[in-house]
Amino acid sequence: MFVMTASVMGARASNTLRRASTVLVTLLGLLALTFIIGRVMPLDPVLAVVGPDADASTYDQVYRSMGLDKPIWTQFGLYLNDLLHGDFGNALLTGHPVLDDILRVFPATIELATLAILFGVLIGLPLGVCAASNQGRLGDHVARVITLFGYSTPIFWLGMMGLLVFYAWLGWAGGAGRIDLAYDGMVPEVTGLLLIDTSLARDWDAFASALRHIVLPALILGLNSVAYISRMTRSFMLEQLSQEYIITARVKGLSRRQVVWGHAFRNILVQLLTVVALAYGSLLEGAVLIETVFAWPGFGQYLTSSLMLGDMNAVMGCVLVIGLIFVALNLISDALYKVFDPRTR
């Protein structure tokens, strides 16, 4: 018995070690690739700092101060060394440590993406189930039109139209930014998530303002997730609904609702976890267009601005964070697999 426990523990330890080393190698590869692309890109971070009219001596001085005179692998080695000491370097864009910047902008994106994925799940799942249960009938066609709309409408255009209709014409939504400027800096920052911070401060006017500002971009951002999640749900459900155990359940007298939700849907939960996790991951890193339209000071805008400047410290920091997000989401969905699927325990 003791021998068996030890061997199980040994296997688990080796599994964890293998997984950790895979994660490390993946992140290292990601960083190396980004670093090389950053250096190959025809963008000059020095010019971004000194402006196009600086003379040669100023240019050379800044070039050296940024360490660009050193060979590329030396630069990469120095970067990794700093990284190991918890130093992501300073961003050109803000003059602040990159880590501070990411911690500052990330809550804005987390808040937006979380609301968007909630919308995606709350609408996408029932829509997919409805489409599968009504295959070839009206419900299926309606779901198809909605998903087609979600997939094919450019998010930038949708954002502009949303602002025009719900902000400018109807006045239902807040305009650009996370909150009316009158409240800017008035709510103590605890989590960086404005809906939570305003609630903690019991400032309900500020909460209403933050809510008015986030609903529209979150709904628009979530529309693409609705499309993705509902299509995947439909496909998983169709597979389940054609299984013999479904017919057996119906023959045994279970209602259609019990069969669909109690049996078929329960069996696709594991697959859906991966779908939702991936959709959430892409929302976290891919909200840049919606952030631009809504002047949302989030991660996507920060990454894009840094890229345009050739600000490699900031870009590398962002890439590392994106890598870590996907790793974390994978680990979480793996853990949840065990909860929902006893066979994986």
Place this chain on the structure above:
Amino acid sequence: MTIFPSLWARVFVAALAVTAVPQSFAKTPADQLIVGMSMINLLSLDPAAATGLDVSEINANLYDMLLVQDVAQPDRLVPALAERWQVSDDRKTLTFNLRDGVRFQSGNTLSAEDVAWSLHRVLKLNLALASTWKAYGFTAENVERYMRATDAATFVIELPRPTDPLLVLNTLATSPSAFILDREKVLEHQKNNDMGAAWLVTHAAGSGAFVLNDWRANDVILMSRFDGYWGGPAKLKRIVMRNMTESQSLRLMIERGDLDIAKGMSAPDIEALQKSDKVRTQTLQRGTLYYVALSVKQPMFADARVRKAVRSLIDYQGINQTVMPHYGVINQRPMPLGLAARLPDPGYTLNVEQAKAWLAEAGYPNGFKTTIRVLAEPPFINIASNLQSTLAQAGIQASIITGTGNQIYGAMRERSFDIIVGRGGGGAERHPHSSLRTLVYNPDNRDEAKLTNFQGWRTSFYSAELNQLIERAEVEPDAGKQLAQYRDIQAQVDQQVGAILPVSQMTDTVVVYTDVADFQGHTAATTRYKDVYKKR
């Protein structure tokens, strides 16, 4: 029977209900000015390093200069921190007497030492704005000798080499490097003898009418009124600048009254807003020019006849009437509009037949292949497209290469281009030399000279005669003679066909909500918000 469990139905209804949050008809607060603008190029607030018009405008509210351009008559300089100034008879020394009782926002008293130290650090740090001062002969080594405080209230500049003192005064009144810092406060934050360079990227230590409360890059800048301002407190309590890069979002927000001022909007949106009675527009002329630059390193453009042909292939009138409204107005001289020394436009027009004749004479009867490098944004790309089509009419096949500012001007600094549609010039200094120095002057045409701050050098256009004329006019003490010399230089540039062909003078249109009063933009991008208020 529905397949939706009641929980799902409730959640769905709740999600929809969230969207029905009550309407908000937000008006900006009466005592605050809310400005929407792009902050993508805002990298540093340090006066020694800050380039760009937007940062100059922000710093103009946080700091003061010794003197400033008069808002209504930019050619006139008026006192600011310096109550008065004198130029010595030999035109070599400028003496500034400081205003008494000026305090920085920290409470420290302004002294001539602060003025000297502020200008010394520009050269010692050798950051982006040092080149302005180097052009007058100042260096990191000699600056302490030539710029000094003779007592607490007197600051003296001796000119290291002969130049027009008016030029230096203009620089002191317009250059973003000429803001005066609170030396004591900055030195409190000095690290590794950096003269506060790291701290000043995101902080300010000035005597301006507003105090910087917070700058969150790419998000928001908050400034509040400095009640102890020497010129009396500002009328508004707070200035809020929000980063907004999308022109249509700016348009929607200012139309609804959620913004007081919108900057950097696209021409179609400005056009649309001009029909609204809720806003008004204000167009400012800037010191820079839109131009077509030819690299004389390319054998075809080394021939003046080919340059003349290209000049005849620019549709000046078409470009300025269709592409440039809200971006610029026609200007065919390498000198800003409105300067007394500037000659009227020579009246170039699109003349394909004439261009073909010049090309044939130069040995290119069937034209040639070339490239146009250009920023991928209006109006640059539109000018380039127009140029491409008119060049083609004379057989010149130009392919367009687009890129970011960094890529386009980077190639120009490397002298590695054929044609560039770009923008540049002498900035806000109201002096002919400023533009000519930037666009025409090229004292050393060798690659290794690396005079990258001279756009004339970047084009490899070299004229010893023009260099000499520009140098002579710069030091001419007689105003009448100087005027005549500058006019002669323009005629010479025309005749020799300079490699930079000006097309349009840059303008900037700002959209202002109707109840904002006494907002007056400055051509030098030193717009001050001190006297702005709202009529409510």
